[in-house]
Amino acid sequence: MSDELSVGTDPAEVGMDAGRLARLDARLARYVDDGQLPGFLVTVARHGKLVHVGRGGFRNLEERLPVEPGTRWRIFSMTKPVTSVAAMMLYEEGAFQLTDPIAKWLPEFAETRVYLAGSALKPVTTPQVEPIRVWHLLSHTSGLTYGFHHAHPVDAMYRALGHEWGTPPGADSAEVCRQWASVPLVFQPGSEWNYGVSTDVLGRLVEVLSGQPLDEFFASRIFAPLGMRDTSFGLREGDDVESLARLYAATPGQPGGAATGYAPLDAMGQAAHAKPAFLSGGGGLVSTAGDYLRFLEMLRRGGSYDGGRLLGPRTLAHMVSNHIPGGADLETFGRPLFAETPLRGVGFGLGFSMIIDAARYGVVSSVGDYSWGGAASTAFYVDPVEDLTVSFYTQLLPSSTLPIRNYLRSLANQAIVA
Template sequence: MTALQVDTDPAEVGFDPARLARLDRRLARWVDDGRLPGHLVTVARHGRLVHVGRYGHRDVERGLPVEDDTRWRIYSMTKPVTSVAAMMLYEEGAFELSDPIARWLPEFGETRVYVAGSAQKPVTAPQTEPIRVWHLLTHMSGLTYGFHHAHPVDALYRAAGHEWGTPAGADSAEVCRQWAAIPLVFQPGSEWNYGVSTDVLGRLVEVLSGSPLDEFFEQRIFAPLGMRDTSFGLREGDDVESLARLYTAVPGTPDGAATGFAPLDAMGAAAHRKPAFLSGGGGLVSTAGDYLRFVELLRRGGAYDGGRLLGPRTIAHMTRNHLPGDADLETFGRPLFAETPLRGVGFGLGFSMVIDPTRYGVVASAGDYSWGGAASTAFYVDPVEDVTVSFYTQLLPSSTLPIRNHLRQLVNQALVD
């Protein structure tokens, strides 16, 4: 077992231990109320791990507890890893952020743009602005997700087999060809829309590097960081019981609020093996200890104990708001599902960040950056307080409980220096 060892008295780095315990009590209440199967949470400051909270089960029905080496489907927390991979190639001069992606993925050069009509009879127009690399990193490409159920183009994705998965046997090259044949939701750069942009970015990493995405991740990111338990699905020889069971919220009140959860085994089984499609937007499983190494890489400005993956100025550029006019997601984005609240939150190259704590409505630092996953996993880095927080569970959808807001308010109220 890879143990997560608290290495510092919280008081030594400005935390009140008694107040920090409120975090565990709040999270445990959701487990005891039957609204969350189990969880693991980490809190670190100045790179020193001051708190690890574990409670509940990774598999409720079998009575298997959450443990340090529990593997979690991190879904969209794969996206920051893919963004880091792309920016490593950027630092090597492989592309400019303004380059059209059709230079390497020519199928996207002819992708049409939806302007009117239904999913059955869409009216489209040519691109007036090509999809550029930075459009993929910022989700301003016009690509979408089939599971949004908010736009006629979403329905076209679903009709082509792209909702919570992709057609069986299709690899990243084929999947990108299929997406390129479907209209964009809008002209690239004109709006923000959460979608498959980072999956296309993962394919771009493959083409530019000449390596499959799993090999690039393993050789260039995971091995240097010592992330031994992170992969696209479980590997041969991995213990299936180490993978937490996937659950979905069960509505139980007139307003649709969830009062329980049920296993989602058909969807969860996809992570039992390496898939044909290496999803740069959501395909990784990981452990809390592994992903903490990645989060600490970000906090350190791209450095780790044995060297450096990215320059600090590159990390700083990635974690600035890139939305035009310094707008927030509520103003510039579309009113649909995302892995973050939209008010007072901007978006950079692979991360969201708090740009207006007052508008955000939660005690937080300006510049705090983060992302999360569909099964309610989340992390954030607060560069002002030099704090990192990560959270793991397996409950779909991530909007079921206000976990991300509670993480910030309960961690920040415990800071007393």
């Protein structure tokens, strides 16, 4: 696969129908035409062969800059699988066991209390019964949360410290971890699933265990072996600012006409124009579709791509297995949060969600298909049954605005004919 995303394989050679793949572009183009999406890029690869690249609309609508193969995207939470892979690389080197308490290396979390009752201003707390362990961070069962959820008094406590869609200016990963550790956990570690800053804390753990800043670990241990030359924490010196797509926020209920259905979100978007003080393992990377496809192909191939082996196949298989106790799905074990896709029929492993019941999930898909996405509506999934990788890029907050991830599955799967 080239960095230019050139399609060199006839879809029919890998059992896919080109005419049916065009339906994927048509559905996404309607979102653009209806004023609900500024632009998009989508890739489909099967058996390691890139068979479809679709793109439309603009990376910057106001300046009429089109989406191009080399467009850079803020991938937000699609950073999380990269951080999870980094941690498991250290696991394979014997740096820790998954059951180790994180306070062994991050002592600030040793005495973190657990919310019991009360308000954000006067919470009633209790001590941890179970310490936060490394696998709790990887599986989002740590009790940590996000300030932007607006669903729990602890979320409000995060916001009061400056943690909503960002972190306090100038604070690095060590400092933000100290701040999160000073706030109660939403629940006892291991007792529930809640999407939060767990992977950011995991990124800090990678730094402490490796003795390297997270950007240096990523660059030398992941990006260089995979040939990912255009992925970094924010733009680097010499990068073309115009190559970075503009960030937009949805304005629901106003599609089409004079109101476009979204508006530029430059105050937040400009944070990616340079390397930040906080290297967010949960959401700090910018990347290109070609670069991230190399990462996805590494996953699909069991931990190796283009001569660079990051993980052993057994480790990766463990990561993409459901780690929710009792084999439960997220709707049963998790907390009710906004989500672009249903939580029913979906499990969670070490850095990825996966479909454990396709009928309950409600979308044509394969059991074992694993995935994640980002806040600006980017998404990917890897289907081991069909040997398929699909990725999608745009820059529209929040990711719950449009049901794009469901369309990716239904329209890619209907194009498989052999």
